[in-house]
Amino acid sequence: MVQFRLPMLPNPGEVGWNASVNGVDFSIAIESNAILLDVLRDQVGSLGTKRGCDMGTCGCCSVLIDGNPRLSCLTLASETKGASITTVEGLADGHHLHPIQEAFTEYGGSQCGFCTPGFLVVISALLEENPEPSDQEIKTAIEGNLCRCTGFQQIVDSIRAASEILVSGIGVEDSTTPKSDPHPGFEEGS
Ligand code: FES
Ligand code: FES
Incomplete structure (x- = not known):
């Protein structure tokens, strides 16, 4: 057989x-x-x-x-x-987040988060080489990264904020500090 x-x-x-x-x-x-x-x-x-x-x-x-x-x-x-x-x-330095990590948390650069690690490492390299990238340089740096959630504007805002942190040396507001009510007219139960 x-x-x-x-x-x-x-x-x-x-x-x-x-x-x-x-x-x-x-x-x-x-x-x-x-x-x-x-x-x-x-x-x-x-x-x-x-x-x-x-x-x-x-x-x-x-x-x-x-x-x-x-x-x-x-x-x-x-x-x-x-x-x-x-x-x-x-990317983080011990307990200190990288500026782009700080900025993503504050500016909504991450929603479901699946794409986020890829964006963060690519953006960290961009900012390392060029702490004040232009809009076109930002666009070029992240053109190989896809996000299906944020619509990209928050990601670009986060990159600008991280750039400001790097250039000024001043971090964004600590995310644990109380913030003003974004919907002041809203009352519970209404
Ligand atoms: S998993 Fe590598 S580019 Fe999508
Ligand atoms: S945050 Fe969901 S895919 Fe980018």
Whole structure:
């Protein structure tokens, strides 16, 4: 009797991978054809790095590789050996949020939040290079990131606010301080 066998893909084999992720050195074994997004999420534990489209069109998986924004879903992990990688978890300085994180919370740059990590890392790189970006520079920097919730205006407002924080050195109002009632005429039960 004839036996049919499905052809199997060859085992990719393992290779060593070392990199610094958010300042922590990792030296682990990965599959030679592993995608950086998978290594970051499944082996490094950076669950802030989101998988959206998995094909380079949404920007949710953005990380910084040696300071430059890259799509981790389109990056072979083996090509990042020895690199310094920053994910959204690495943006805050201890208990102090990065100015763009502060601004997103105050200006509504995030709604469902799924796209937010990608925006934050890309914007942090923009502001690092250019603390006072023009509207066109802001638009160009985030053109690879999609948000289905905010309508983008709040994101642009957040970037402008973060720019002001960086230039002036003064943070936005602490989100825990009481704010005035935005609907002063509204009474409970009416
Ligand atoms: S998951 Fe990488 S661009 Fe969408
Ligand atoms: S906040 Fe929901 S997709 Fe951007």
